[in-house]
Amino acid sequence: MTDPALRVDSLVVDRGGRRVLDGVSVRARGGDVVGLVGPNGAGKTTLLRACTGAVGTESGEVRLAGADAATLSARETARRVASVPQEPSLDFEFPVREAVAMGRTAHVSRFGRRGPEDHTAVDRAMERASVFDLADRSVTAISGGERARVLLARALAQDTPLLFLDEPTANLDVNHQVRTLSLVRELAADGRAVVASIHDLDLAARFCDSLVLLADGRVRAAGTPEAVLTPKALADAFCVDARVSRDPATDSLRVTVLGDCDSTGADGERAVERPSSGDDTVPVPRTDGRGTD
Amino acid sequence: MYVVRTGGWLVGLAALLAAVATVSAGVGPVAIPPREVLSVVLSALPGLSTDAPGAHQTIILRVRLPRVALAAVVGFALAAAGTVMQGFFRNPMADPSIVGVSSGAAVGAVAVIVTGVSLPFGLGLPAAAFAGALCAAFGVYVIASEGGRTPVATLLLAGVAVQTLLGAVVSFALVHAGRGIREAVFWLMGHLHGSTWGKVHLVAAVAVPLILLLLPFTRDLNALLLGEADAQSVGVDVERTRKLLLAVASVITAAAVAVAGVIGFVGLIVPHVMRLLVGPDHRILLPTSALAGAAFLVAADAVARAGAAELPVGIVTAAVGAPFFLYLLRNREVPTA
Incomplete structure (x- = not known):
């Protein structure tokens, strides 16, 4: 190699x-x-x-x-x-x-x-x-x-x-x-x-x-x-409450930021919609806001 | 393409230099027409002779030509060093003395004049000025360096601070100068008085080989205009190249200042004018600036000698250079980034 x-x-x-x-x-x-x-x-x-x-x-x-x-x-x-x-x-x-x-x-x-x-x-x-x-x-x-x-x-x-x-x-x-x-x-x-x-x-x-x-x-x-852009990782790194979906036009991931990680709204619904059997994505957890320290 | 352009400019500027030198050699208390100057100079070639009066021949060969030649080498050296410094610092206000070369030379020269120390062949003054110049430049470099890196901004500020400090030293020495004050002030104004072939050889021996040494680095100078990070990324060893450029430009300046004193503006204005004419590419800018600097100083010196009483040439370069520069600043776009 x-x-x-x-x-x-x-x-x-x-x-x-x-x-x-x-x-x-x-x-x-x-x-x-x-x-x-x-x-x-x-x-x-x-x-x-x-x-x-x-x-x-x-x-x-x-x-x-x-x-x-x-x-x-x-x-x-x-x-x-x-x-x-x-x-x-x-x-x-x-x-x-x-x-x-x-x-x-x-x-x-x-x-x-x-x-x-x-x-x-x-x-x-x-x-x-x-x-x-x-x-x-x-x-x-x-x-x-x-x-x-x-x-x-x-x-x-x-x-x-x-x-x-x-x-x-x-x-x-x-x-x-x-x-x-x-x-x-x-x-x-x-x-x-x-x-x-x-x-x-x-x-x-x-x-x-x-x-x-x-x-x-x-x-x-x-x-x-797909493995990197998970709501959890995004919350962790950027301190945001984000949803990840698939863009119908490009079939690539689309990240939608709803608000700061401290804001409410991320209460565990399935955040990633994948056409195939998505498995490596997890529901969005709330982080403590320290995020990246 | 660029070879043709460079060649064209170099031939043109060399012709200009020759013309200015011929006229300049005729200027002085005894006016000698250019044709006669030319015939005396050409008589040095085998098979040619001159019908000029013997006294004129002596004046031209012993008095005027060494002076014209010294003006040419000093102008050549200052403009080349100024070009390098402006490229190096990416700063339009950079001049050959930006790291304290002239101030250091001034301290050395004034010290010799005031204390009356002397060396054989009148070498004491140029030697002290040269040594002072190099000490100052090296000192500024050491002060501005940390951990193997020398940030340009620090270098610039350290240069300004050291120049101010050395200026104070020179002023102090002048206050206590006594009889030497007139000579000291004359030196500080920049002068080509008392030019000899010996001085010409001295400066030429240092400046000409070093300027030739700079030519292979003109592409690196171009890359340095991109900024440190970019220059590094296209493959220029920025720290090493800068160290070399700074050292070489400082030694060139020191050699010129050591014999001619602080002649301002040549190293600042000539590179600017040439940049407007030929563009920023150092492969063409450096040699053309050097030649243009030579022609400019020879012409300025002719003006300095034309009046009833001879003026220090530094007064002429500043008096002509500053208004011209202001004109450029208002009417053309001088790159200020």
């Missing part, structure tokens, strides 16, 4: 004297789209950053395609994993093509020039992310949605087996959310492993093969969307 593109074991990260990740383990294989879900401050972004070496770790291990990430140089890491950041920092007037070509940094020798394979990779990445038409425009002169796609193209140009997306749908309209995530599915179908933090639980359930529910730096649940 080959090494998974990403294997994180018992990762612990402290920042500013606070434990941000506390024994987190995650796997992602080629072809998988793994969604990181959880409340604000759960440690999703930190997890992605710790995996690329941008954030130091206390203990635990990150393996990228079998190699211990702690021993890899920035360059070697960048050939194994590409990241699409949540907030694009494209303040300088680079043409789109040049911004995408920055993704080739780890492939071009310091003293060398970009070769034909680099140009091909850049062209392919722009094509894939639908920014080819923008190639000669300045990154400061395009819309927010277009910038998000430029950053995706840059990550694709990096040509890595593993792709990290930090809130890829956060600033997009509904149309672009679905288009972006459909593209992410295609990228996984090509054999890449994708790990994406996604706020929108419905989108996460619809487009991810598996989900990791993080809260307060710990994994609260992991597995298929």
